[in-house]
Amino acid sequence: MHYPLPNVILQPLVDIALREDLGRRGDVTSAAVIPAQTEAKLHIVARESGILCGIDLAGLTFKTMHPDLVFHAHLEDGATLTPNTVIASIQGNAHAILSAERTALNFLTHLSGIATTTHDIQHLISHTPTRLTCTRKTIPGLRDIQKYAVRTGGGRNHRMGLDDAILIKDNHIALAGGDIILTIQKAKAYAGHLIPVEVEVDTLEQLERVLEEGVSLVLLDNMPTDILKKAVAMCHGKTATEASGGITPNTAKAVAETGVDFMALGYLTHSARYLDIGLDYI
Template sequence: MTPLAPNAFLSPLIVEDAVRRALDEDLGRAGDITSIATIPAGAAARAVFVARKPGVVAGLPLADAAFRLIDPAVRFTAHVADGRRIAPGDVLATVEGPARAVLSGERVALNFLGHLSGIATATAAYADRIKHTKARITCTRKTTPGLRALEKYAVKCGGGSNHRYGLDDAVLIKDNHIAVAGGVAAVLGRARAAVGHLVRIEIEVDTLDQLAEVLAAGGADVVLLDNMPPAVLRQAVELVAGKLVTEASGGINLDTVAAVAETGVDYISSGALTHSVTTLDIGLDIEM
């Protein structure tokens, strides 16, 4: 498989499943009728993936799989690794082999590569704004249905951190849970009694009074400080005094993230990393 980004894992089973679904969607029942009709069966092609805009690359293993699953005879050679910062004109990979397969896999390969590189690029922009602080930028569950593992991998390619992958790997108690369960102390008590000792518990608060309740009740590992302005966040961090991991969330953007990070929080979560990104412009140019 094409090398992954350093310190990031992406299951080859997830890669293959995602790419197969995309190819099934694109090729349909009759295949690429344009290439079948116009390209001789024995024709060969060589093409290069080229960056059109600056950014951070992510998704090369999926581009590789897009051709390999159509025809194993296609050779995909990555010239950079995921997580690499790229400039316009950089050649990211070369693909060579049967021309019909190269042309048929082109769009699926570019869709994955452009989308995931867009996420990695956006994440890097946030990470750059807060690199003078201890805070880490992290993603959320606001992901494209069916693509969560891929998009969270792209966040790591951009230098970000991953939040929980789903409802089953961590407890995140939000305001509606607190309301239904009967208050902060009650909801934390029930959560701690129900989950295993390795499961982390995070609870959301939106006022300093709620934070004080959390600290008095005990049982939480992480506190999510929701929609607090920097001045209030700074007070919250002082109240926590290192007893809990702190996460800031709500309305985070490139203009505000530095001020939030400077309050001393440990993590800053933003759904914009995955739900509002622009695809990075990458092209596939035929060389023959």
């Protein structure tokens, strides 16, 4: 089910992006060549196949630029796009439409790219029970909408921030004294009963010790698939498993086929391509 983000989250992003693009004098090109009162109707059109995401941001961008613009979305986020699909129409002052064009398309192309990449990888692993998740490897300031795009594409979110859960990594262990068990025990004492505790391991020996202590989840980091499969078997019935570390569309299928419960890909947000979407005068 589609749950769009509220405007209270989106509006600050739109304001910052428009202010950045308009600079100190606004759209000097439109001002120079198009009469100020010119009216126009333009259409947002997909130029390749993919999954739509960011339509509310696009509409809000145009309405913020000029409240009298009429923005009509023909599709909702999550819709499947094919080349020449008309996504939305905008009617009103031509200066305002052109001034907001790039900002609106930047949101749409970026978020639709993330949603499409997520959808494509989810399709690759759909024959397995593994659930696809993103990471905190996001563009500063855009995490909420990038993670929303992952959900739109059929993926799940890992931690939204450092306050969601305890995830003990190698640096935490080293700076906490070097003992993985004592580090876990400290974390459990701090967490209470509401904060899950996850621990990163990169060897089967580490994993064996962690399982003896017990945690909510183990992060199996950068393990070859043969070792990962053994780790998943060791964890069966004891704790949930999550694979991470350089997973790409080329390796996702093999990782999922090890039987791991979750698969975390920074790739979804830091390496997803832009989807080609344009604004056309038809």
